[in-house]
Structures are given as structure tokens and as C-alpha cells.
Amino acid sequence: MKYDLVIVRFGEIVIKGRNRNRFETMLLTQIRMALKSMPALEFVRSYARVYIRLNGESYEQVAKRLKDIFGIMSFSPVIGAELDLEAIRESSLNLIRGLKTPPATFKVSVNRGWKQFPHNSVEMNHLVGSHVLRNTPDLKVNVRTPDVELKIDIQRDNAYIYCEVEKGAGGFPLGMNGKAMLLLSGGIDSPVAGWMAMRKGLKIEAVHFHSYPFTSEQAKEKVVTLAKRLAYYGGKIKLHLVPFTEIQTKLAQSGHDNLIITLMRRCMLRITERLAEQNGALAIVTGDSLGQVASQTLGSMNVIGRVSSLPMLRPLVMMDKQDIIEHAEKIDTYKTSILPYEDCCTLFVPKSPAINPNLNIVERAEAYMGSELDRLIDEAVQGTEVVVLKEDGITDSAEQSQKEDAWF
Numbered sequence: 001m002k003y004d005l006v007i008v009r010f011g012e013i014v015i016k017g018r019n020r021n022r023f024e025t026m027l028l029t030q031i032r033m034a035l036k037s038m039p040a041l042e043f044v045r046s047y048a049r050v051y052i053r054l055n056g057e058s059y060e061q062v063a064k065r066l067k068d069i070f071g072i073m074s075f076s077p078v079i080g081a082e083l084d085l086e087a088i089r090e091s092s093l094n095l096i097r098g099l100k101t102p103p104a105t106f107k108v109s110v111n112r113g114w115k116q117f118p119h120n121s122v123e124m125n126h127l128v129g130s131h132v133l134r135n136t137p138d139l140k141v142n143v144r145t146p147d148v149e150l151k152i153d154i155q156r157d158n159a160y161i162y163c164e165v166e167k168g169a170g171g172f173p174l175g176m177n178g179k180a181m182l183l184l185s186g187g188i189d190s191p192v193a194g195w196m197a198m199r200k201g202l203k204i205e206a207v208h209f210h211s212y213p214f215t216s217e218q219a220k221e222k223v224v225t226l227a228k229r230l231a232y233y234g235g236k237i238k239l240h241l242v243p244f245t246e247i248q249t250k251l252a253q254s255g256h257d258n259l260i261i262t263l264m265r266r267c268m269l270r271i272t273e274r275l276a277e278q279n280g281a282l283a284i285v286t287g288d289s290l291g292q293v294a295s296q297t298l299g300s301m302n303v304i305g306r307v308s309s310l311p312m313l314r315p316l317v318m319m320d321k322q323d324i325i326e327h328a329e330k331i332d333t334y335k336t337s338i339l340p341y342e343d344c345c346t347l348f349v350p351k352s353p354a355i356n357p358n359l360n361i362v363e364r365a366e367a368y369m370g371s372e373l374d375r376l377i378d379e380a381v382q383g384t385e386v387v388v389l390k391e392d393g394i395t396d397s398a399e400q401s402q403k404e405d406a407w408f
Contacts, residue, residue, distance in 0.1 A: 003059045034066075076163075088154075178283070237389045238389075262303060265304045271384075273308050
């Protein structure tokens with residue numbers, strides 16, 4: 001079946017009142033950028049809709065990209081017909097015949113947006129439906145639960161006919177709800193948390209802590225690969241690579257073996273908060289899932305989170321591990337996440353980590369290390385390497401990224 005255009009429907013942004021225009025403009029910009037490799041496409045914006053004229057471009061390629069753009073509720077491939085009864089009937093019949101899976105039942109739903117058309121919606125339902133039935137003997141009408149709903153939208157310029165509705169990613173246009181820092185490890189959870197944050201309209205910058213030479217170069221490349229995959233959904237991802245060796249070594253020598261995970265995570269949040277201040281981010285996103293590991297008990301999350309004044313966003317906090325795995329497979333990060341390269345979070349793990357750490361004891365341990373720990377945190381911030389990853393995998397310098405952001 002050769003389609004003429006695609007109708008794209010917006011999600012939650014249609015309820016945004018006075019801000020809706022800004023949201024729709026941003027989403028149209030992101031749709032254009034995602035489809036920039038297909039220059040023949042034409043875009044027309046309407047109320048809560050975008051019409052994409054294919055002009056010979058592949059619908060399958062357009063659909064593949066639209067499914068991953070945040071803010072799109074659904075979209076449909078459409079064939080056009082002149083404002084003539086016979087043309088509409090024939091195009092409707094051709095659309096039904098061209099479906100990959102022949103339906104057993106159908107119904108017709110006509111929207112007469114242009115009121116000057118000579119037949120009203122009820123008449124058109126009958127006129128089109130009877131024509132389809134006469135020419136497809138095995139097809140029957142079911143107005144309540146049809147296999148296919150043949151929709152006809154009659155507008156001033158043309159009639160638009162479709163019956164397929166593809167589900168979009170939903171959520172908000174990327175960046176419309178501000179910026180946050182994502183703690184990106186090499187595991188399964190944090191890339192999924194990053195995807196969920198972007199879906200809700202957050203522009204994210206990723207922060208990864210590495211402990212060379214305790215962690216390998218392959219572990220670093222694994223995180224770069226995960227960030228590139230997130231860049232497919234987010235246009236560009238700025239990745240902050242933080243040297244963590246000296247801090248981990250200092251904590252390992254502190255004599256608080258059961259608290260080392262808690263102390264380490266608090267140091268990570270201190271550093272991430274500093275990076276957030278430098279880059280205009282207003283929250284920190286983590287892949288924490290309640291009860292999954294020692295640092296993700298309610299007691300641990302309470303003590304760890306107290307060190308940061310920024311909001312802690314935990315999209316996965318109530319999800320089961322299997323649900324997270326299935327989501328990682330869906331966004332194509334799972335196979336990379338399970339590669340056997342250790343990150344710094346797996347180093348120096350004690351046999352019996354504290355699952356309900358005492359805040360006063362943790363703060364006294366940090367105070368004992370005093371200015372030395374503060375100095376190491378300062379050095380880690382100053383020594384952070386920044387790379388910018390594009391959706392096609394090409395890297396930019398951080399300076400170039402600040403001058404040119406393709407999504408805004």
C-alpha cells in the first residue's frame with residue numbers, strides 16, 4: 001500500500017492551555033530533526049496534529065522513527081482522495097484490500113470537517129460502507145468491536161482515509177520540563193531510568209564514575225555505548241566521565257567497611273550536584289529500585305539522598321527487576337548492560353553492607369576525613385572529562401555542543 005501522508009497526534013501537551021503552542025512548536029521541531037534524512041517530507045501543523053506529506057518517502061522508515069519521539073501519542077498512515085463520493089469510496093476500498101492482515105469485520109466512521117460537502121456523516125457511513133461490502137464478500141459490519149475501523153476525515157482541501165493507528169512513545173517533548181543529571185552506571189537500571197526521564201520532558205546529561213586502573217577501558221566504552229543509545233532518543237547526550245579512584249581508595253581506608261557503599265554514593269551525589277550547578281540542571285535521576293540492593297533500601301536511600309539539596313528522581317523505584325529488564329530490551333540497552341565489564345560500583349563491596357545506615361555515624365565518618373575528602377571531591381570535579389554523543393554516534397566537543405544543540 002502506497003500512503004500519501006501521516007497524521008501525527010500529540011499526547012499530554014494538548015491539555016497545556018496557554019503553553020500548548022510552545023509545546024507543539026517544540027515537538028514539531030523535534031519531529032523535523034528526527035526525519036531530516038528524508039528531505040522530500042513536508043510538514044503541516046494543525047490543532048494537536050502534524051500532517052507529514054510523504055512525497056514518495058518510505059512510510060516504514062518514517063514510522064520507525066516516529067515511534068521513538070517523545071510527545072507523540074499515536075500516528076496513522078493515510079491515503080488522500082479528492083472531494084468526490086466515488087473517489088472516496090474507491091480509495092476506501094483500496095485501503096481495506098491493501099491491509100496486510102485481512103479483517104473479518106469493520107465499521108466506517110466519517111468526520112465531515114468541511115460542512116459544505118454534499119453528504120453528511122451518517123450518509124457517508126452508509127455510502128462508503130455499502131460499497132466496501134459489495135466488493136469484499138467475506139467482510140462483515142460490526143459497529144461495536146470491529147477488527148478495523150475505517151476512518152474518513154473530510155476537510156476543505158481533501159479527504160483523508162486511514163484505519164491503522166500506531167502507538168507513539170507518549171510523554172512530553174524532550175527538554176520541555178527542564179534538565180537533570182543522570183547517574184549512568186554500566187548496569188541495566190540507569191539507562192532505563194534515563195529513558196523514562198526523557199519521556200517526561202527532561203533533557204538529561206549523564207554522569208559516570210570510573211576508577212581506572214581498577215576498572216577497564218572496556219567498562220568505560222560500555223557506558224559510552226549506552227549513552228549513545230540514549231542519544232538516539234535524546235538527540236544529543238553530554239557525558240561527564242568522573243575520575244573516582246582516589247575517592248574510593250580513601251573510603252576503603254577509612255575503616256568503615258560496612259558503610260563504604262553509603263559513603264561512596266554520597267560522594268557521587270556531591271560531585272553530581274556540583275556538575276548540575278555548572279550545567280543548569282535542577283534534579284538528579286538515578287536507577288534506584290526499592291529493596292533491590294543494600295544501597296536501595298528505604299533507610300539507605302534516605303541517608304544517601306540527604307547529602308544533596310537537589311530533588312532526587314527515581315523513575316524505577318516501584319518496579320520489579322523483570323519489568324526493568326523487559327523495558328531495557330525494548331529500548332535496546334539490555335545487551336550492552338549485561339556485558340561482563342565491572343564498573344566502580346562493584347569495587348570494594350563489603351561482605352555485609354549496611355542496609356539501614358545511621359545518618360549521625362555516616363556524617364561523623366565524613367567529618368573525620370574532613371578537608372582531605374573535600375579536596376578529593378574538588379579534584380574529581382575538576383578532572384571530569386566531558387564528551388558529547390550524537391544520535392548517529394559521532395562525538396562533539398562540549399564547547400561545540402553549547403553553541404549548537406540540534407533539538408532546541
